[in-house]
Amino acid sequence: MSKTSGEHSLLVLENYIGGKFVSCRSYIDSYDPSTGEVYCKVPDSGKEEVDAAVAAAEEAFPEWSARSPEQRAKILHKLADLIEANLEEFAQAESKDQGKTITAARTVDIPRAAYNFRFFSTSMLHHTTDCSPMDHMGCLNYTVRCPVGVAGLISPWNLPLYLLTWKIAPAIAAGNTVVAKPSEMTSVTAWMLCKLIQQAGVPPGVVNIVFGSGPRAGDALVSHPEVPLISFTGSTATAQRITERSAPYCKKLSLELGGKNPAIIFADADLDQCIETTVRSSFLNQGEICLCTSRIYVERSIYSEFLERFVAAAKKWKTGVPSDPSSKNGALISKEHLEKVRSYIALAKSEGGIIHCGEGLDQLDLPERNKSGYFMPTTVITGISDSSRVMQEEIFGPVTCISPFDTEDEAVARGNGVRYGLSATVWSKDVGKVHRVAQRLQAGLVWTNCWLVRDLNLPFGGMKNSGVGREGGKDSYHFFTEVKSITIKH
Ligand SMILES: NC(=O)c1ccc[n+]([C@@H]2O[C@H](COP(=O)([O-])OP(=O)(O)OC[C@H]3O[C@@H](n4cnc5c(N)ncnc54)[C@H](O)[C@@H]3O)[C@@H](O)[C@H]2O)c1
Numbered sequence: 001m002s003k004t005s006g007e008h009s010l011l012v013l014e015n016y017i018g019g020k021f022v023s024c025r026s027y028i029d030s031y032d033p034s035t036g037e038v039y040c041k042v043p044d045s046g047k048e049e050v051d052a053a054v055a056a057a058e059e060a061f062p063e064w065s066a067r068s069p070e071q072r073a074k075i076l077h078k079l080a081d082l083i084e085a086n087l088e089e090f091a092q093a094e095s096k097d098q099g100k101t102i103t104a105a106r107t108v109d110i111p112r113a114a115y116n117f118r119f120f121s122t123s124m125l126h127h128t129t130d131c132s133p134m135d136h137m138g139c140l141n142y143t144v145r146c147p148v149g150v151a152g153l154i155s156p157w158n159l160p161l162y163l164l165t166w167k168i169a170p171a172i173a174a175g176n177t178v179v180a181k182p183s184e185m186t187s188v189t190a191w192m193l194c195k196l197i198q199q200a201g202v203p204p205g206v207v208n209i210v211f212g213s214g215p216r217a218g219d220a221l222v223s224h225p226e227v228p229l230i231s232f233t234g235s236t237a238t239a240q241r242i243t244e245r246s247a248p249y250c251k252k253l254s255l256e257l258g259g260k261n262p263a264i265i266f267a268d269a270d271l272d273q274c275i276e277t278t279v280r281s282s283f284l285n286q287g288e289i290c291l292c293t294s295r296i297y298v299e300r301s302i303y304s305e306f307l308e309r310f311v312a313a314a315k316k317w318k319t320g321v322p323s324d325p326s327s328k329n330g331a332l333i334s335k336e337h338l339e340k341v342r343s344y345i346a347l348a349k350s351e352g353g354i355i356h357c358g359e360g361l362d363q364l365d366l367p368e369r370n371k372s373g374y375f376m377p378t379t380v381i382t383g384i385s386d387s388s389r390v391m392q393e394e395i396f397g398p399v400t401c402i403s404p405f406d407t408e409d410e411a412v413a414r415g416n417g418v419r420y421g422l423s424a425t426v427w428s429k430d431v432g433k434v435h436r437v438a439q440r441l442q443a444g445l446v447w448t449n450c451w452l453v454r455d456l457n458l459p460f461g462g463m464k465n466s467g468v469g470r471e472g473g474k475d476s477y478h479f480f481t482e483v484k485s486i487t488i489k490h
């Protein structure tokens with residue numbers, strides 16, 4: 001396995017197929033978002049590589065699926081241990097590859113990757129199936145659940161190892177074998193994981209990782225006839241394409257997509273806690289989390305106080321070099337993405353919006369070598385109509401909009417007034433109001449008086465354009481298995 005290309009001393013990744021590292025004919029440049037420099041070469045895999053990976057996964061399936069859940073769990077716990085033992089190396093790599101802060105990588109991304117393996121291997125031991133006796137017919141009916149076969153897994157760039165392992169762990173714990181394709185922009189920790197997969201004793205072919213672009217490697221995977229199931233996390237536009245391409249094969253799909261998540265803040269909220277958490281929910285990971293708050297509706301009687309305190313706190317949310325432990329935000333993923341995010345600020349200004357903080361790189365005190373990095377300060381906008389594209393479309397950057405409301409009905413209607421329905425937060429000390437509003441919001445996840453508290457037992461997924469299907473706990477078990485009804489006449 002080559003680690004660096006001698007010529008340019010770049011990191012060169014290889015596919016992991018059938019338990020072996022395999023080089024590719026061509027490669028894609030991958031950038032360090034904090035400097036804008038190419039530092040890594042990612043295989044530009046296509047149909048040939050995907051076909052080889054699917055063949056390896058098919059070959060490994062009979063033996064892996066025949067093992068007991070306990071036997072599989074033992075190996076996955078070992079893998080979790082290995083990730084934890086190498087946490088710092090993984091965190092450094094994730095931060096460099098993605099642009100996120102080292103603190104986020106150390107405290108969120110990599111611990112969660114380890115936990116995904118621990119949680120799903122354990123939870124698979126506890127699921128039961130249904131039994132329905134029909135004594136009057138002399139029959140006993142029951143269900144069994146079987147792994148589906150080769151699972152195709154496609155993940156995005158914002159939480160690279162966190163979301164890749166959120167798919168690999170339940171898929172293989174349930175007895176499937178997998179072909180996974182991480183984002184071509186953030187492939188390094190997936191490649192590092194392959195080494196640990198070998199060390200943990202995961203048999204060859206159970207996990208295959210093929211690197212490459214969406215239109216080549218991703219498309220070859222979703223349109224492969226021998227891959228009956230696709231778990232995808234990414235944008236709504238890509239999900240629509242995947243749905244079309246997989247339709248001829250009637251594949252089982254789970255689609256976790258974008259969001260335009262509202263926070264609804266009532267006058268009786270604990271403002272100290274609310275402002276601290278809502279700044280975090282708006283800006284964590286540069287706002288590049290599908291669950292980030294991007295529309296904040298505040299009850300009019302506290303609007304001015306909220307705005308003033310929120311803007312002051314947002315200005316303190318430091319954007320800086322990812323390796324600096326005092327940085328709260330690092331760099332955005334790419335130049336194109338930075339330009340896209342900035343275009344929404346320009347649009348807001350052209351529509352008469354007020355930009356309270358966030359304009360201009362001049363506000364950031366960056367070292368010379370980071371001046372070409374994709375940094376953007378935290379941005380707060382007011383005075384924008386709900387019908388504006390700024391309030392309707394997912395920006396996926398450190399940008400949030402604030403607007404006042406007068407009544408509970410109005411807040412719910414405006415919260416629901418977008419095509420997305422992933423998550424929402426509600427802030428109030430009135431328990432009745434919190435329940436009422438949470439139940440009326442069109443979102444797959446509602447947090448009240450908190451944000452991003454994750455219980456992996458619960459269903460995770462979105463309504464409307466935010467997705468199809470649910471994963472997590474029992475839902476992951478159901479998604480990664482097929483149910484069969486059996487009738488015994490006695
Ligand atoms: N709901 C969630 O859980 C969740 C989590 C994280 C990110 N997201 C969403 O993901 C988006 C950001 O991620 P992104 O830009 O990487 O998304 P994306 O849709 O561009 O890419 C996601 C993955 O799909 C692959 N892909 C692209 N085109 C493909 C094709 N034609 N066929 C098969 N695969 C293809 C990419 O290579 C990548 O691996 C945002 O919209 C964000 O909200 C959602």
Ligand SMILES: N/C(=C\C=C\C=O)C(=O)O
Binds near residue numbers: 163256289290291460
């Ligand atoms: N799938 C999860 C988070 C997705 C975040 C998107 O950016 C999770 O926490 O399980």
